[in-house]
Amino acid sequence: MAGVPEAATGHAEAHAHHPPYLQHHFVSAEQQFDAAKLGMWLFLVTEILLFSGMFVAYAVYRVWHPEVFQAASKLLDWRLGGLNTIVLLTSSFTVALAVHYAQLGDKKRLVQNLWLTVALAGVFMVVKYFEYSEKFHHHIFPGGNYAYEGLQLPYVGQFFSIYFVMTGIHGLHVLVGMGVLTWVALKAQRGVFSSEYYTPVEISALYWHLVDIIWIFLFPLLYLIH
Amino acid sequence: MATQTIAAQKTAQSEINYLNHARGLKSWLLTLDHKRIGILYLISVVFFFIVGGILALLIRAELFEPGQTLMTADTYNHIFTLHGAIMIFLFLIPAVPAVLGNFALPIMIGAKDVAFPRLNLASWYIFWLGALTMLVGIVTSGLDTGWTFYTPYSTMTSSGVTWVVLGIFILGFSSILTGLNFIVTVHKMRAPGLTWSRLPLFVWGLYATSIVQILATPVLGITLLLLALERILKIGIFDPALGGDPILFQHFFWFYSHPAVYIMILPAFGVISELIGTFSRKGIFGYKFVALSSVAIAFLGFLVWGHHMFVSGQSATAATVFSLLTFLIGVPTGVKVLNWVASLYRGSIWLRTPLLYALAFLFVFPIGGFTGIALGTLGLDVPLHDTYFVVAHFHYVMVSGGLLAFLGGLHYWWPKMFGRLYNEKLAQIAALLIFVGFNVTFFPQFILGTQGMPRRYFDYVPEFTTLHQLSTVGSWILGLGLLLVAVCLLHSLFKGQLAPANPWGAGTLEWTHTGRLPSPHNFERTPVVTRGPYDYHLAEEIFGNGHGDGGGTPAVIPAQGQAQS
Ligand code: HEM
Ligand SMILES: [Cu+2]
Numbered sequence: 001m002a003g004v005p006e007a008a009t010g011h012a013e014a015h016a017h018h019p020p021y022l023q024h025h026f027v028s029a030e031q032q033f034d035a036a037k038l039g040m041w042l043f044l045v046t047e048i049l050l051f052s053g054m055f056v057a058y059a060v061y062r063v064w065h066p067e068v069f070q071a072a073s074k075l076l077d078w079r080l081g082g083l084n085t086i087v088l089l090t091s092s093f094t095v096a097l098a099v100h101y102a103q104l105g106d107k108k109r110l111v112q113n114l115w116l117t118v119a120l121a122g123v124f125m126v127v128k129y130f131e132y133s134e135k136f137h138h139h140i141f142p143g144g145n146y147a148y149e150g151l152q153l154p155y156v157g158q159f160f161s162i163y164f165v166m167t168g169i170h171g172l173h174v175l176v177g178m179g180v181l182t183w184v185a186l187k188a189q190r191g192v193f194s195s196e197y198y199t200p201v202e203i204s205a206l207y208w209h210l211v212d213i214i215w216i217f218l219f220p221l222l223y224l225i226h
Numbered sequence: 227m228a229t230q231t232i233a234a235q236k237t238a239q240s241e242i243n244y245l246n247h248a249r250g251l252k253s254w255l256l257t258l259d260h261k262r263i264g265i266l267y268l269i270s271v272v273f274f275f276i277v278g279g280i281l282a283l284l285i286r287a288e289l290f291e292p293g294q295t296l297m298t299a300d301t302y303n304h305i306f307t308l309h310g311a312i313m314i315f316l317f318l319i320p321a322v323p324a325v326l327g328n329f330a331l332p333i334m335i336g337a338k339d340v341a342f343p344r345l346n347l348a349s350w351y352i353f354w355l356g357a358l359t360m361l362v363g364i365v366t367s368g369l370d371t372g373w374t375f376y377t378p379y380s381t382m383t384s385s386g387v388t389w390v391v392l393g394i395f396i397l398g399f400s401s402i403l404t405g406l407n408f409i410v411t412v413h414k415m416r417a418p419g420l421t422w423s424r425l426p427l428f429v430w431g432l433y434a435t436s437i438v439q440i441l442a443t444p445v446l447g448i449t450l451l452l453l454a455l456e457r458i459l460k461i462g463i464f465d466p467a468l469g470g471d472p473i474l475f476q477h478f479f480w481f482y483s484h485p486a487v488y489i490m491i492l493p494a495f496g497v498i499s500e501l502i503g504t505f506s507r508k509g510i511f512g513y514k515f516v517a518l519s520s521v522a523i524a525f526l527g528f529l530v531w532g533h534h535m536f537v538s539g540q541s542a543t544a545a546t547v548f549s550l551l552t553f554l555i556g557v558p559t560g561v562k563v564l565n566w567v568a569s570l571y572r573g574s575i576w577l578r579t580p581l582l583y584a585l586a587f588l589f590v591f592p593i594g595g596f597t598g599i600a601l602g603t604l605g606l607d608v609p610l611h612d613t614y615f616v617v618a619h620f621h622y623v624m625v626s627g628g629l630l631a632f633l634g635g636l637h638y639w640w641p642k643m644f645g646r647l648y649n650e651k652l653a654q655i656a657a658l659l660i661f662v663g664f665n666v667t668f669f670p671q672f673i674l675g676t677q678g679m680p681r682r683y684f685d686y687v688p689e690f691t692t693l694h695q696l697s698t699v700g701s702w703i704l705g706l707g708l709l710l711v712a713v714c715l716l717h718s719l720f721k722g723q724l725a726p727a728n729p730w731g732a733g734t735l736e737w738t739h740t741g742r743l744p745s746p747h748n749f750e751r752t753p754v755v756t757r758g759p760y761d762y763h764l765a766e767e768i769f770g771n772g773h774g775d776g777g778g779t780p781a782v783i784p785a786q787g788q789a790q791s
Binding site (some may be wrong): 060 | 343345441
């Protein structure tokens with residue numbers, strides 16, 4: 001920056017004012033924001049493809065053994081799954097509110113909504129914990145380890161492999177989301193964000209919506225087979 | 227060591243650049259500078275290439291004579307698996323994008339860095355984390371599945387599949403993050419005036435590669451994760467003993483691994499375009515076609531995975547469709563090759579080492595490509611499948627595509643990376659040795675394959691001896707050539723003549739708008755781009771005297787960051 005006195009040609013690089021959040025290699029705050037957002041969208045694409053492998057496995061085994069999937073699905077508790085769906089949908093709403101208040105520069109409500117989202121994610125995990133432990137209690141394990149007396153069919157293990165792998169990986173995403181949102185909430189409390197700069201809020205909210213959407217697919221596909 | 231000449235050079239070097247502005251190991255390990263990260267990757271992938279190369283020499287040595295020559299059949303299984311896995315996952319996939327791409331891409335588009343410098347550094351650490359995780363498996367129990375990890379063998383073997391596969395899962399993140407970074411960088415960070423139709427073709431190549439990295443790598447990730455879970459939890463998705471389907475694994479695996487060959491080849495195409503554009507002084511014939519054919523290949527590449535599975539029992543319909551699509555992908559590839567040749571035609575060719583590699587590529591790559599079409603032909607694939615014909619085919623594609631382009635690019639950007647020239651004669655001899663060695667190694671394997679020599683065998687009938695010995699001798703020539711490259715470049719690093727800022731008289735920003743070595747932030751002031759990347763119409767004005775043929779005195783480069791208008 002120094003040493004180029006005649007720097008003020010055409011485009012904006014004569015940093016008259018240089019906001020603290022603007023990293024040196026970006027020309028403007030908009031560029032930085034757009035880059036972060038595009039990066040997050042691309043990351044979400046990779047997430048969808050990660051899950052797509054599992055969805056394909058699901059489709060293959062369901063087409064081959066529809067009756068097994070139907071019977072095995074009955075062992076899942078649709079009420080708990082439904083509850084979790086509502087919980088996650090609500091959390092998507094609260095995180096959207098967080099972005100909204102970030103844009104308005106309303107720090108108090110921003111922080112509130114972020115913590116609310118983290119709390120709802122916690123509720124989701126607690127419900128999942130009860131679901132899992134109930135399954136383990138009945139020796140409902142994935143694949144070759146499946147040993148539940150109440151339902152013995154060939155390939156029923158595959159259903160539960162898919163169930164545990166998909167919901168397990170989804171659950172990991174929820175945990176990661178809780179971590180990220182907590183970090184953002186702490187930053188928000190310190191007053192880092194303003195209506196000019198709220199990129200981390202926006203992109204973590206995008207991530208959180210994806211976690212939510214994936215569950216929206218998992219729930220009917222696993223719990224509601226008739 | 228500390229002679230006066232070096233001291234004198236030090237003073238010549240006293241301007242601030244990306245290598246000297248901060249010193250010490252820590253300044254490297256914590257650097258956010260894309261150029262330094264490129265160098266970190268360079269050291270890493272060269273290390274793995276040496277390991278993979280030694281393993282290759284061992285393979286060839288074992289095959290020098292029929293019967294057991296050096297190692298047992300079991301050891302042989304481990305050696306060729308490690309060779310393949312290391313070469314692919316630890317050398318070829320990161321080589322061009324993460325080394326040359328990291329170094330050159332931001333400068334080429336007139337940016338100060340990639341969009342996410344911290345992510346960039348993280349991807350290097352993730353690369354090592356993945357590599358070390360693989361190493362845990364390899365050191366404790368070896369790996370004998372072939373780099374393809376086909377089930378059910380990979381679910382049964384006691385070798386270190388679980389660790390290796392988790393390591394590759396981790397490596398995938400590194401690859402994805404690099405791709406993500408590049409896409410965002412190309413979209414959002416281009417300098418004013420650098421429109422899409424003025425992008426250097428290397429950038430187009432990296433862009434297309436990044437698309438494939440983003441779309442394919444996660445699928446490999448989940449596949450390998452499921453394989454690991456198969457071994458740990460017996461989930462029965464791929465293991466037929468538990469009701470799983472091993473063919474499903476093949477579909478998953480090749481859905482990634484075919485596009486992965488484009489992860490290896492598309493950036494290589496980009497390098498070749500750069501080299502031909504610069505050293506023929508004529509611009510790339512059919513720039514738009516060359517640029518967009520990369521994107522076309524990236525997308526078509528997702529539709530052809532079934533050509534690896536013609537004999538796996540997939541339906542005849544599926545096989546026919548995959549075969550047709552495979553032929554189709556030859557079209558954009560052919561477009562490239564023909565355009566490169568047309569670019570050379572009546573250009574003022576300046577035969578320097580980088581161009582030698584490009585020419586070697588132009589000779590070797592089509593052989594790989596045409597034999598690929600042969601393998602995509604249903605009837606032909608049946609007898610040729612899993613023979614040395616396939617081994618020769620993919621080495622013709624991957625070694626020519628990956629390795630020759632990497633070496634060509636390395637020689638091309640070397641003066642910009644380290645500010646020194648190398649001994650041109652030595653480098654040319656090395657290139658020649660590599661070219662000869664490569665063909666002597668792999669051409670006989672086509673013949674072996676058609677005669678029925680199966681792949682992954684450590685023994686063979688005596689009739690094959692001559693061709694195998696020829697191939698092994700070729701591998702020594704190839705090894706010698708590579709050694710010479712190392713000698714030449716190391717010599718340049720310490721004793722090489724100081725390079726001018728634009729030794730090749732190239733037209734892209736990393737040559738025209740930076741000093742001998744780029745400054746830490748590349749440009750003092752973002753350049754304004756007013757020309758295409760291979761526009762030699764104004765060569766004299768832009769590159770100084772010598773008519774841009776490199777014959778004149780080194781171009782007088784506008785002082786750092788000063789855009790010529
Ligand atoms: C960019 C460099 C290279 C790549 C990406 C590469 C990749 C591979 C791969 C994927 C395999 C298959 C392994 C398997 O079947 O599991 C393989 C096999 C082999 N490679 Fe390479 N390779 C490279 C360089 C070389 C070089 C330089 C040589 C020889 C000097 C070589 C010699 C061999 C041989 C002889 C085999 C056959 C092993 C067998 O099937 O019995 N490779 N390589
Ligand atoms: Cu393929």
